[in-house]
Amino acid sequence: MTTEGLTTLIPAEKIAVRVAELGAEISRDLVGIVELTVVCVLKGAFIFAADLVRNLTVPCRIEFIRASSYGTHRSSSGRVMLDHHHDWHVEGKHVLLLEDILDTGLTVTRILEELRGHNPASLRVCALLDKPSARATPASAEYTGFTIPDVFVVGYGLDAAGRYRELPYVATLNA
Numbered sequence: 001m002t003t004e005g006l007t008t009l010i011p012a013e014k015i016a017v018r019v020a021e022l023g024a025e026i027s028r029d030l031v032g033i034v035e036l037t038v039v040c041v042l043k044g045a046f047i048f049a050a051d052l053v054r055n056l057t058v059p060c061r062i063e064f065i066r067a068s069s070y071g072t073h074r075s076s077s078g079r080v081m082l083d084h085h086h087d088w089h090v091e092g093k094h095v096l097l098l099e100d101i102l103d104t105g106l107t108v109t110r111i112l113e114e115l116r117g118h119n120p121a122s123l124r125v126c127a128l129l130d131k132p133s134a135r136a137t138p139a140s141a142e143y144t145g146f147t148i149p150d151v152f153v154v155g156y157g158l159d160a161a162g163r164y165r166e167l168p169y170v171a172t173l174n175a
Contacts, residue, residue, distance in 0.1 A: 003167070005174045006154070010146055012168035015128075015156060018145045019048070022126060023055025026143060030094060036060040037093045037120075041067050041111065043165070044100030047157035048128045048145075052098065063090075065114075067107045095120040100157050102127040105139025129153065129170065146170075 030036055036058050040049035042065065053060055095115060099108055108125060115123055126143035133150040148170075154160050155167030164173070 003171070006164070006167075006171040007174060008169050008171050009148065009151070009153060010156075010170040012156075015145070015169065016051070019051045019128075020055050022143050022145060023052055023057075026052075026096065026124075026126065027055075027057040030058045033058055033094050035093065037063060037090050037095045038098060039063045039065055039090075039095060039111075039115065040098045041065055041100065041107070044157045044159065045098045045128070047165070048100055049098045052126070060096075065111060067111060090115060090118045090120045092119065092121050094122045095124070097123070097125045099125060099127040099141070101129040101131060101153070102139060102141055102144070103131040103134040104136040106137055108139050108141075109137055128156070129158075 036056070038049065038053055038056075038060050040046060040062060049062065053062060097108070097111060097115065099111075102108055102125070108127070112123065112125070124143070125141040127141040128145040130141060130144045130147045131150055132147065151172045152160070153170050154164035154173050155170045157165050158170065159165045160173050164171070
């Protein structure tokens with residue numbers, strides 16, 4: 001695959017170190033719980049989720065939700081589409097929502113509304129990337145990997161029209 005037109009923003013080695021740190025931090029905060037339900041937002045967070053859960057020391061099970069607001073564009077449409085199984089069993093459970101990037105806040109806000117409707121015991125958000133300058137609605141994460149500027153990024157699960165997800169690093173996509 002060609003990486004022409006990309007500029008590395010966060011190298012793979014730095015991501016690996018930070019994901020391990022996040023796993024340790026989350027494990028410390030949740031020590032003693034019986035089970036953690038990790039909800040991975042597809043498609044962008046799948047690589048992050050796989051790496052993070054291998055760094056957790058608390059028992060967990062993994063659920064998935066598909067969310068989309070970008071389509072093939074480089075900016076959010078403002079309309080969040082969710083697709084998931086309605087047989088989630090999160091009532092009374094400790095839930096960790098894994099998001100690839102917290103930018104406008106619209107997606108995470110919509111998913112949190114959905115999850116709260118299932119009455120979890122606790123609900124936390126972990127985002128690999130945080131882009132606070134892009135917020136359209138108040139949103140935050142208890143755990144954040146990296147804060148980035150308002151640039152369009154790809155790699156480590158994030159894409160541009162379905163491309164670049166497989167890159168082991170996060171990069172900016174040059175015009």
